[in-house]
Ligand SMILES: Nc1ncnc2c1ncn2[C@@H]1O[C@H](COP(=O)(O)OP(=O)(O)OP(=O)(O)O)[C@@H](O)[C@H]1O
């Protein structure tokens with residue numbers, strides 16, 4: 001960098017005005033303002049060169065290619081203007097090729113000189129502003145300290161009580177400032193979808209009428225952005241500006257043009273009043289400065305902005321002005337390269353089947369409008385994976401793409417807006433504005449595009465978002481030898497997307513350890529209604545056609561013998577099914593409604609199919625192939641359903657959670673195109689929320705009822721079994737429903753409810769390094785007798801699990817040691833059960849382990865005085881007891897040795913019941929999920945109406961007895 005030359009003084013330099021305001025330029029129209037004609041009132045801080053004035057006929061001109069755009073008084077093409085920094089009225093005295101940096105706060109001289117104080121005017125900044133006027137074909141340009149500073153300056157044009165209309169897909173910082181203005185300045189913003197010009201017109205019209213009636217302040221600003229960040233939606237600037245001029249003629253229409261830069265779009269030419277850019281992005285291009293630039297052509301507005309910038313003192317520093325000026329010289333050349341690469345990257349991701357948001361893709365819904373107002377799609381794109389955790393893995397796995405907020409840099413960047421640039425927006429608002437939590441934003445730089453695609457591909461593979469197609473098909477066209485970016489895009493054909501939200505691998509491993517493809521569980525592509533194209537698809541289509549209209553299913557509850565809570569953190573749990581079960585009945589409805597009856601909770605919901613948020617349901621476009629289920633909850637869908645359920649009825653938290661879980665699975669499984677009316681009844685003979693897995697049992701019932709009636713798994717036939725792959729699929733969905741109800745389930749409860757029997761279960765966990773879930777069937781368990789005692793103390797599994805999680809975070813060593821001890825207990829128990837030692841030795845070992853495990857649960861803080869009372873009472877009878885399930889109340893489990901006298905057991909039960917508890921003697925290890933045979937009398941008569949009535953009206957005992965006699969049950973094969 002050259003040392004700052006002595007500032008030049010020319011005869012054209014005007015003297016400072018008496019108010020200390022901008023003296024940089026003299027009048028708005030001529031730089032060569034003579035000293036004696038210098039303005040005495042605040043003058044705009046603009047370059048007063050006679051730039052080519054904005055022509056009115058340019059308003060609706062078709063966009064010319066960016067390279068062909070002419071700008072500046074010389075009428076050169078844009079790239080030439082970018083590189084040619086020249087202000088004839090500020091010639092350097094030494095003829096320096098680069099603009100000198102005037103690192104001077106003050107300037108000596110007579111009052112009225114052009115420069116006196118750098119806040120008001122600085123020659124380096126003046127040069128920059130002059131250059132910006134040339135590029136944007138405008139008379140007023142201001143360089144300030146950041147993009148947000150631009151908005152701060154512009155919004156100061158408004159007074160308290162006036163209103164703003166802005167988009168609903170805005171940069172988080174913009175959103176934050178608008179919220180601040182509403183709370184601190186009584187300047188309220190209506191957020192509307194500005195990508196729908198009708199909506200903009202509607203709100204303008206409504207506010208105009210309301211303000212005429214004195215019900216609200218006038219709309220004084222319409223703030224637009226296109227393409228929006230990060231969803232790349234397109235706003236029709238000309239239509240919105242026209243609507244604003246018609247219904248709010250006093251409003252200034254403002255555009256944030258950062259995504260495009262003046263190279264690709266010049267909104268002033270489209271009838272916009274004020275444009276601003278974050279200069280930190282494309283204008284500078286190197287992420288080595290912060291700046292914002294404002295452009296306008298209206299004298300009234302220009303003067304006010306000049307006044308504001310000078311008054312608040314946020315004009316750009318000389319050093320940053322120099323850097324920005326230097327960056328702008330290469331704007332066109334950088335943008336061309338970045339945009340070309342972006343097109344390839346977008347095409348690459350698109351061809352892998354991701355939902356890509358980029359106006360350069362033919363499929364982009366706003367492409368026509370965008371092409372009319374801009375001359376290129378730019379270099380920012382975003383895509384969705386369907387799974388937030390998958391997105392995090394992808395972002396984390398890239399090497400060349402820097403994880404960073406912001407964009408416009410020569411280096412490529414990757415980010416997750418919901419965690420980064422848009423994190424300041426309340427998650428609920430993000431959800432309401434349909435900003436996908438899994439969205440990944442890519443800001444393409446100037447690197448070799450082949451390297452960028454290769455790096456992205458490696459990350460997608462590593463994260464499990466794509467997989468290589470079979471060797472046979474990919475061998476023909478591997479990357480080797482691909483020497484062009486187009487070649488790299490074409491080579492995407494070697495890969496196929498693993499739909500992350502329906503990922504087979506994690507889900508299959510999560511709940512079964514199996515990743516099986518089964519004809520019985522092939523999903524076809526039900527939502528898309530695509531024609532069956534393979535034998536498997538034909539099979540699934542046949543299954544869908546044969547799906548029964550009515551069905552009764554059931555699944556057992558569970559008792560955890562060892563390892564509850566610890567299992568959430570990767571420790572093995574030993575659990576078994578109990579005889580108490582949940583039931584689900586489904587029948588068709590004649591109308592286009594889905595109803596849900598929860599007799600245990602006294603709730604009934606009915607939703608019209610049309611009112612369900614189908615657009616948020618996970619895409620099943622790739623359900624042809626190995627069956628897949630979403631692994632992680634889609635927060636948007638979850639939130640939308642919470643709102644939908646909450647809006648319909650005031651109900652208990654229990655019923656709310658169950659209803660949301662039901663709808664969540666409904667929207668994941670039922671095909672939109674073929675959804676018809678259905679009536680569901682869900683019923684439990686298990687005590688609810690007592691630690692016996694009622695939520696998992698219910699979840700398993702919902703999943704199986706939906707999967708069978710929507711043709712995703714084969715309908716039960718007499719003499720058949722529910723195959724392992726079908727029960728794996730049920731289990732995967734049951735786990736999702738568990739997530740809705742219970743936050744962070746380990747998966748043990750739904751695995752027992754679905755597969756039945758007794759099992760050792762350990763989930764994949766970074767704490768233990770276990771990469772896949774493990775599930776082992778345990779034999780020899782069935783013969784043990786247990787007494788379950790319900791404290792009848794209500795508690796919430798979700799918060800108990802969260803409490804242990806918090807303890808582990810606060811004290812990883814102490815709680816880690818407890819978890820290790822519980823793992824040792826589970827290992828011992830598994831060994832004891834599998835050993836050939838005497839029955840007596842087995843029983844006494846199990847009793848000791850039960851006591852030990854309870855002690856650890858106490859130290860995890862999940863016991864309850866009522867549980868301790870039960871423990872004492874049973875210890876009085878010589879028996880070992882521990883809490884089971886989440887604790888905090890709920891149930892205790894007592895091991896009853898074979899030789900424990902019946903009379904003593906009766907006495908113990910009556911003592912416990914005398915203490916206010918409820919006892920259940922139960923056998924463990926019974927079958928998992930089951931469906932009543934279609935040939936049973938109840939099932940075949942009257943669309944299963946009898947079953948529906950039994951579920952609604954019977955007592956738990958009567959329901960169990962009725963179900964046992966209702967007909968043959970077809971159970972899982974597990
Ligand atoms: N019959 C039912 N009707 C409606 N909702 C039910 C029913 N059974 C269970 N649920 C849902 O499951 C929730 C209970 O789940 P929670 O995990 O708290 O207890 P649990 O599954 O019985 O015990 P644990 O998880 O400790 O084994 C209820 O709040 C409700 O949302």
Ligand SMILES: C[C@@](O)(CCO)CC(=O)[O-]
Nearest residue numbers: 564565745746747885886
């Ligand atoms: C407390 C817990 O371990 C068992 C709840 O039945 C939670 C879980 O494993 O999901």
